[in-house]
Amino acid sequence: MPDKELRMKRAGTGTPRTVMLAIAGDSAAGKTTLTRGLVDALGADRITSLCVDDYHRYDRQERKGLPFTALHPDCNYIQIMEQHLQLLAMGSPILKPVYDHSTGELTRPELVEPTEFVIVEGLLPLHSKLSRACFDITVYLDPPEEIRREWKVTRDTSKRGYGSDQVLAELDKREPESAEFIRPQRSDADIVVRFGPIEGRQDPPDTPLSAELLLRPTIRHPDLTGVFADGDRSAMHLTLLRDDDGRPIDALHVHGYVPPEDSQTLEKAIWSELGAESDLPGSLGQLGENGRSEPLAITQLLLLYHLLEASR
Amino acid sequence: MPDKELRMKRAGTGTPRTVMLAIAGDSAAGKTTLTRGLVDALGADRITSLCVDDYHRYDRQERKGLPFTALHPDCNYIQIMEQHLQLLAMGSPILKPVYDHSTGELTRPELVEPTEFVIVEGLLPLHSKLSRACFDITVYLDPPEEIRREWKVTRDTSKRGYGSDQVLAELDKREPESAEFIRPQRSDADIVVRFGPIEGRQDPPDTPLSAELLLRPTIRHPDLTGVFADGDRSAMHLTLLRDDDGRPIDALHVHGYVPPEDSQTLEKAIWSELGAESDLPGSLGQLGENGRSEPLAITQLLLLYHLLEASR
Numbered sequence: 007m008p009d010k011e012l013r014m015k016r017a018g019t020g021t022p023r024t025v026m027l028a029i030a031g032d033s034a035a036g037k038t039t040l041t042r043g044l045v046d047a048l049g050a051d052r053i054t055s056l057c058v059d060d061y062h063r064y065d066r067q068e069r070k071g072l073p074f075t076a077l078h079p080d081c082n083y084i085q086i087m088e089q090h091l092q093l094l095a096m097g098s099p100i101l102k103p104v105y106d107h108s109t110g111e112l113t114r115p116e117l118v119e120p121t122e123f124v125i126v127e128g129l130l131p132l133h134s135k136l137s138r139a140c141f142d143i144t145v146y147l148d149p150p151e152e153i154r155r156e157w158k159v160t161r162d163t164s165k166r167g168y169g170s171d172q173v174l175a176e177l178d179k180r181e182p183e184s185a186e187f188i189r190p191q192r193s194d195a196d197i198v199v200r201f202g203p204i205e206g207r208q209d210p211p212d213t214p215l216s217a218e219l220l221l222r223p224t225i226r227h228p229d230l231t232g233v234f235a236d237g238d239r240s241a242m243h244l245t246l247l248r249d250d251d252g253r254p255i256d257a258l259h260v261h262g263y264v265p266p267e268d269s270q271t272l273e274k275a276i277w278s279e280l281g282a283e284s285d286l287p288g289s290l291g292q293l294g295e296n297g298r299s300e301p302l303a304i305t306q307l308l309l310l311y312h313l314l315e316a317s318r
Numbered sequence: 319m320p321d322k323e324l325r326m327k328r329a330g331t332g333t334p335r336t337v338m339l340a341i342a343g344d345s346a347a348g349k350t351t352l353t354r355g356l357v358d359a360l361g362a363d364r365i366t367s368l369c370v371d372d373y374h375r376y377d378r379q380e381r382k383g384l385p386f387t388a389l390h391p392d393c394n395y396i397q398i399m400e401q402h403l404q405l406l407a408m409g410s411p412i413l414k415p416v417y418d419h420s421t422g423e424l425t426r427p428e429l430v431e432p433t434e435f436v437i438v439e440g441l442l443p444l445h446s447k448l449s450r451a452c453f454d455i456t457v458y459l460d461p462p463e464e465i466r467r468e469w470k471v472t473r474d475t476s477k478r479g480y481g482s483d484q485v486l487a488e489l490d491k492r493e494p495e496s497a498e499f500i501r502p503q504r505s506d507a508d509i510v511v512r513f514g515p516i517e518g519r520q521d522p523p524d525t526p527l528s529a530e531l532l533l534r535p536t537i538r539h540p541d542l543t544g545v546f547a548d549g550d551r552s553a554m555h556l557t558l559l560r561d562d563d564g565r566p567i568d569a570l571h572v573h574g575y576v577p578p579e580d581s582q583t584l585e586k587a588i589w590s591e592l593g594a595e596s597d598l599p600g601s602l603g604q605l606g607e608n609g610r611s612e613p614l615a616i617t618q619l620l621l622l623y624h625l626l627e628a629s630r
């Protein structure tokens with residue numbers, strides 16, 4: 007189906023409609039962490055998440071003999087991914103393939119039935135024009151490369167049974183395909199999120215990471231002028247910028263160094279400004295088992311706003 | 319998609335079109351044997367076959383705790399089967415689940431890309447209105463029950479690792495669901511095929527099985543009056559009948575007891591009468607490793623006619 011036809015169909019009144027959010031980014035860019043807080047906030051009866059890395063065409067053993075890595079579109083069933091995204095967008099269930107990261111094997115597929123909201127995270131959800139047409143909101147996670155490498159070593163050695171030398175070698179091997187296929191998705195995202203330290207500041211090493219949210223005018227972002235007028239610019243501020251490609255973009259800077267209480271006051275103000283009647287979901291900002299990040303909470307809050315807004 | 323919409327779409331000129339043949343029938347009714355000769359006749363670049371028993375929702379282990387057998391629609395992803403049949407009919411590839419009959423496990427799915435012709439065989443391809451709407455030609459295999467039981471015991475003990483007592487117990491367990499879900503598909507088939515001995519004749523036990531082909535006027539069958547006028551009625555004849563439900567139907571009787579040479583002469587005459595320019599495909603009539611059945615060859619010839627006719 008051409009993407010225009012799909013867009014028109016979805017805009018039609020008689021069609022069941024699923025709000026679709028894409029979270030694209032390189033391996034260990036933080037996609038799962040960002041997703042988890044949103045799923046917990048809305049609850050499994052309203053929101054479903056899936057990872058399109060399950061559409062790998064080859065298992066780990068087979069990839070050893072191939073001239074490309076798992077990041078290459080030819081290493082993935084892109085056409086089937088597009089088909090499944092269209093089906094979910096139209097409210098139909100899919101039988102999704104499953105890639106087991108712990109063993110590197112492709113296993114028994116599983117039924118995914120779309121709920122009101124679907125989050126699709128992975129390496130290549132925004133790779134093609136047709137896949138992009140399936141989403142209401144698109145996000146690209148863009149941490150500084152040295153931070154992503156740290157995250158990847160930590161995760162792959164603890165959860166996926168690799169040694170750190172193996173992970174670093176794999177990162178080097180993947181770099182040309184990251185540049186060719188993963189990073190170009192940044193320019194198609196409505197929101198680009200960068201968690202990292204603030205350049206130029208000499209914060210102590212245990213300072214929580216800050217977040218820079220680049221908000222492209224490709225979707226309508228919430229009006230936070232009320233929050234900024236009342237609040238303290240130390241926790242968060244908005245700047246008009248030109249992106250690397252010259253396009254205008256708003257940059258929302260959320261500072262990790264301010265006391266969490268200040269950020270939390272701001273979160274409540276945003277939540278209320280967004281017209282929410284319920285309490286601020288406690289799952290926002292959760293990092294792993296015990297940690298918490300206020301810039302992550304504010305990022306999730308903004309995405310929650312977009313999800314709820316798109317479902318109206 | 320409602321089935322009418324699908325039919326209209328497929329009738330449209332701009333749409334890629336796959337000719338779809340369903341071969342439905344109970345376990346060990348002869349579906350794979352019938353399919354194999356057709357696939358070999360047209361070649362893998364023109365024809366693809368798949369088995370919808372791969373859409374089992376539970377593996378063999380899980381089914382042990384369930385109140386129904388693999389024949390029950392609730393034991394299968396019927397909605398996903400319908401979705402995949404629609405996609406194939408529209409010329410799109412699917413990522414088909416795989417059920418391994420030798421281990422009873424659900425394993426890694428496989429890509430199926432539709433070719434000019436697709437044969438879909440299995441227990442329930444004609445179960446729903448939407449699945450039926452996906453086919454150009456529908457066949458139901460209806461051997462006498464005692465013959466099917468023999469075939470099932472032979473196959474399941476030799477190829478699927480069961481003992482014959484287990485197979486007979488399984489047949490008894492499945493009987494209510496055969497009656498409720500499998501056999502009703504007979505009345506939706508364009509062609510009902512029954513391989514078996516001819517009732518009332520005292521042929522020796524090694525006489526090849528005959529075939530009765532019930533041809534419903536739901537599709538246009540070939541005009542074989544030329545063949546019958548020239549030929550010998552001993553090998554084959556056509557009779558006007560009422561089916562069990564009172565609907566008019568043509569019965570083509572193909573006799574297993576005539577010398578193979580007579581049947582083969584008739585096959586060539588039919589093949590030529592059907593306007594074929596190539597030689598009669600040698601794969602028709604193949605039974606397992608070495609055996610051959612002329613009534614099977616004639617059945618496949620008729621289906622080959624319908625496939626080629628539907629692709630015009």
